[in-house]
Amino acid sequence: xxxxxxxxxxxxxxxxxxxxxxxxxxxxxxxxxxxxxxxxxxxxxxxxxxxxxxxxxxxxxxxxxxxxxxxxxxxxxxxxxxxxxxxxxxxxxxxxxxxxxxxxxxxxxxxxxxxxxxxxxxxxxxxxxxxxxxxxxxxxxxxxxxxxx
Numbered sequence: 001x002x003x004x005x006x007x008x009x010x011x012x013x014x015x016x017x018x019x020x021x022x023x024x025x026x027x028x029x030x031x032x033x034x035x036x037x038x039x040x041x042x043x044x045x046x047x048x049x050x051x052x053x054x055x056x057x058x059x060x061x062x063x064x065x066x067x068x069x070x071x072x073x074x075x076x077x078x079x080x081x082x083x084x085x086x087x088x089x090x091x092x093x094x095x096x097x098x099x100x101x102x103x104x105x106x107x108x109x110x111x112x113x114x115x116x117x118x119x120x121x122x123x124x125x126x127x128x129x130x131x132x133x134x135x136x137x138x139x140x141x142x143x144x145x146x147x148x149x
Contacts, residue, residue, distance in 0.1 A: 026065030078121035
């Protein structure tokens, strides 16, 4: 059973994909979506949230797209998930039940479990994910193109 939302999984995959493919040019949302078999519009809100929080950097222009805003060893999976969780909370989710049982008993237990889960994700950097992807052949490496004439 996976506890992460689909958006959280997508965000971690997107940041890792960008870390792997953003050299020498930024990764377009269209190319990113194509690699993950998703419509580009599905990715934009997540990518924009990651830009606002300083995980990604948006590059404008015809050859624009996204690249990491920091070194990949300084971005954790937990940080990415927290960004997505904050965006999801704003999306009009149904209200939480209001009762003494929920507030005094259930929420503290769930918050403790969430904190332990996020702390484990904080131990995993984008660098770790990239290294594992390359080691297991989970990503197609692009040939370096030399335009020297």
